[in-house]
Every structure is written in C-alpha cells, then in structure tokens.
Amino acid sequence: MSYVLLILGLALWVLGHMFKRIAPERRARMGDGGKGLFAAFILGGVVLMVIGYRGTDMIKVWYAPAFLVHVNNLLMLLAIFVFGMSATTGRLRGVMRHPQLTAVKIWAVAHLLVNGDLASIILFGGLLLWAVAEVIVINRSEDWVRPARGEPKGDVKLVIITLVAFAAIAAIHAWLGVWPFPR
Known part of the structure; x- marks a missing residue:
C-alpha cells in the first residue's frame, strides 16, 4: 500500500504543477479559486509521498x-x-x-x-x-x-x-x- 501512496503522491505533485501548462484555458477559467485547489493537490502530494516513502519496505x-x-x-x-x-x-x-x-x-x-x-x-x-x-x-x-x-x-x-x-x-x-x- 505504501508504494501506491508514494506513486499517488507523485501523481498529485505532477498534476498540481503541470495542469496550468497542459490545460491553460481550463486553468484560466478556474480563476483565483483554482490556486487553492492546486496548492491542495501539491500539499496532498507531498504528504502522500512522505507517508508512502517512509512506509515502504x-x-x-x-x-x-x-x-x-x-x-x-x-x-x-x-x-x-x-x-x-x-x-x-x-x-x-x-x-x-x-x-x-x-x-x-x-x-x-x-x-x-x-x-x-x-x-x-x-x-x-x-x-x-x-x-x-x-x-x-x-x-x-x-x-x-x-x-x-x-x-x-x-x-x-x-x-x-x-x-x-x-x-x-x-x-x-x-x-x-x-x-x-x-x-
């Protein structure tokens, strides 16, 4: 399960950072409210990476x-x-x-x-x-x-x-x- 959390954390990190580059129009439509959402993705990604990494065999x-x-x-x-x-x-x-x-x-x-x-x-x-x-x-x-x-x-x-x-x-x-x- 820890490897799943690690990989999920990486995915959230990548999505949080790259979304505005991959889908700039969609990100622009989200306005300032989107910043909080993607900050949460990035923070959640960090938390999952740490928990996953520390829990792996x-x-x-x-x-x-x-x-x-x-x-x-x-x-x-x-x-x-x-x-x-x-x-x-x-x-x-x-x-x-x-x-x-x-x-x-x-x-x-x-x-x-x-x-x-x-x-x-x-x-x-x-x-x-x-x-x-x-x-x-x-x-x-x-x-x-x-x-x-x-x-x-x-x-x-x-x-x-x-x-x-x-x-x-x-x-x-x-x-x-x-x-x-x-x-």
Whole structure:
C-alpha cells in the first residue's frame, strides 16, 4: 500500500504543477479559486509521498559506494545554491532560465546516487522526470525575458544563505535519523 501512496503522491505533485501548462484555458477559467485547489493537490502530494516513502519496505536495487556520500553532499550544496539563484538580487540573477527546476534535478540525481532502494528510485527518479518534463513544457510554451543583473553583494548573501540552509537541512536529516555525512 505504501508504494501506491508514494506513486499517488507523485501523481498529485505532477498534476498540481503541470495542469496550468497542459490545460491553460481550463486553468484560466478556474480563476483565483483554482490556486487553492492546486496548492491542495501539491500539499496532498507531498504528504502522500512522505507517508508512502517512509512506509515502504526496503527493497535494495543497488548498493552505493561510500564515496558517493561526498558527491551527494557537494551536489546538495550546488542544488541549494542554484535554487537560491531564483531569488537572488545579485549578479547571478538571470544566469539560467529555470534555477528552481534545475536545482530539483541536481537534488534528485544527488539522492539517486546514494539511495539504491526501490522507493528512492521511484521518488527521486519520479521528481527528476517531472522536473525535466516541466522545463520542456515551459520552454515550448513561454518566451523568457532575462532579468537584469544585480549587485555583487547579493551573490555574497546567496553563498551565506546556501551554507546556512545546507547546515539546517543536514541537521533535519540527522534529526530524522538519516546521517548525511560519511561515518
């Protein structure tokens, strides 16, 4: 049953995020009330993914070598940094078109490197596929206007925020019983 919840959660996440791209006229007819509905889909998807993932039996598909933990942590630093580029006021603003979706792709690959169980492959692989598809759909449907570059001090803030966020995420993983560093 847990795998069903995991997959259903992924489906709600994808539907909640892609509906306005797949059916823009229908989404427009829903007006502002549709925002709440799709926010509920996304939140429900997250809840189902967490419950499903945590409830699955451990079915190992591969065993990751220990050195990949280092690669994972470096990729996670990069993912947090790239995600933050979407909100930076620094020189890096507008360097890439889809920093948040790119960060999700980096995050998913990092987690696939160190988690070789079936539930992880479904969760992180599914979110990786969604992020790739979302970028393709957006690129085909919308033109992009590159934002103006900001001041270098915004990039310094981004580095500091990245390091603090990484420490917080590592602490949360440790609190949940998943030690994110090599032993």
